[in-house]
């Protein structure tokens with residue numbers, strides 16, 4: 001299986017009040033393409049930081065970070081913005097929809113950056129919304145949707161441009177169990193049916209069971225990596 | 239550029255947007271009005287003719303000169319014609335609240351000295367021949383519905399008739415003026431009619447001449463004439479001050495204080511107030527959208543686009559305000575000009591006024607948008623999402 005994301009000795013530090021905080025400490029990690037990863041670890045262990053680096057929202061201090069064939073350290077400013085538009089989709093915890101736009105318009109947003117006609121944009125946004133099961137809610141504003149529906153719109157927006165990689169930071173953190181399960185099933189389906197590589201940060205062990213592999217992070221260091229597909233028992237779902 | 243998002247951001251806060259648009263509109267309207275007043279005054283000043291001098295008392299415009307001065311000035315080389323002017327200060331019976339100027343003048347030399355005036359109705363000869371006749375401005379005739387042949391009663395406030403009746407002036411002609419040096423709302427009558435009434439005891443009031451207008455012959459140096467006339471009366475009985483028409487107008491306007499600078503200061507203050515109001519609103523709007531901006535950047539929108547989004551929003555709000563303010567100004571320009579024509583000569587919008595109003599509003603919009611716009615450009619997604627949690 002092709003390697004989608006590769007980290008070599010990636011270090012990220014933050015400086016605060018004269019103190020240097022090593023959030024990611026010479027991290028080595030390789031993630032396969034078309035695989036659903038869960039990223040777990042205690043609060044402050046650097047999960048969001050890692051996700052942001054992989055998504056090109058921030059730069060590492062040192063080390064090498066390859067996503068697909070791209071070395072993210074070589075990209076900056078608007079080149080990095082364009083890379084994000086073409087290669088990754090984000091889903092955040094608080095459903096980051098723009099409140100003034102309808103569901104369809106929110107999903108159309110990233111498509112504005114692609115060379116598409118208005119009609120193509122609309123069609124592609126509708127297709128994405130159908131895929132997440134919200135064909136009947138396209139003209140609703142975010143405040144007219146439930147939490148789970150909002151998060152599904154956010155997922156539709158993340159896949160609208162058909163990126164290879166989906167990055168989700170605690171996408172079910174604000175949802176109740178059954179709503180969370182729907183969202184997780186959706187992510188699993190996107191991985192299984194469309195072959196998306198997914199990296200999902202979560203605190204919820206049950207959410208992690210939807211993933212193929214679970215990466216454990218602790219104080220900026222890599223812990224163990226569990227493979228749900230080979231493990232036996234309740235962890236495995238198919 | 240996601241225009242729909244831009245528009246929705248503006249309409250998403252309808253009250254705030256409308257208030258901002260309204261305050262920009264009011265400011266633009268005010269600034270245009272103030273500019274129209276100052277440029278009207280300036281136009282009047284600059285429209286002055288260079289071949290007309292005015293002789294007034296060296297003490298003050300309100301002190302009359304003796305009648306005998308006319309004969310003494312007539313032989314001064316370069317003086318082609320002399321016209322007496324006397325401020326009448328009467329009130330039109332039918333319009334107690336309204337006001338317009340009346341002057342007693344010399345019909346023989348008046349019209350030939352003011353080629354910017356043309357008779358549009360009636361006959362100037364008729365005016366010359368009839369002692370009680372008058373010439374009125376076209377705007378004045380329109381306003382009060384006067385026609386040639388009408389008799390207009392004017393109550394004197396400086397010159398009162400001993401029979402207790404108002405003065406009666408017969409409208410013999412209606413004029414229009416092509417220059418701001420003469421407005422369209424003045425009544426001209428015979429100086430001699432006023433003078434004779436005072437002589438024969440038919441009326442009481444000060445005897446004398448307010449101002450002598452000297453028309454100088456082509457090719458004559460006005461400064462030479464000025465000096466010669468001033469020298470003539472150096473030893474009394476009344477010293478005079480001879481000025482060009484431009485200088486005279488300037489003094490007349492500045493009797494009201496330095497109106498143009500005052501108005502400019504008021505306009506500047508209005509502009510400042512509105513600038514801070516718009517700036518404050520835009521900074522608030524920018525802060526509110528911190529998370530939205532972070533999301534847009536995560537989706538791949540560039541720093542520039544997110545900055546432009548806020549700048550364009552500010553420009554849009556200020557542009558709408560400017561359009562509304564200019565519309566208001568253009569609609570009210572006519573009525574305002576009509577209502578103030580007698581004391582704000584030359585009031586009117588020109589292209590400069592409209593450009594000034596629109597330009598200032600857009601400048602306010604641009605700067606107010608730049609402040610949150612630059613912040614948006616510098617903001618990172620990581621910080622934006624962390625900030626709001």
Ligand SMILES: Nc1ncnc2c1ncn2[C@@H]1O[C@H](COP(=O)(O)OP(=O)(O)OP(=O)(O)O)[C@@H](O)[C@H]1O
Nearest residue numbers: 014015016021023042043044045046047048049050
């Ligand atoms: N901009 C920043 N400046 C300073 N310190 C930061 C900054 N961003 C993150 N940190 C610190 O880096 C550490 C890791 O943060 P990160 O958000 O990656 O943790 P996390 O694993 O996602 O935690 P959580 O599960 O609570 O979301 C934390 O201690 C955090 O306080």
Ligand SMILES: [Mg+2]
Nearest residue numbers: 047048049169
């Ligand atoms: Mg986190």
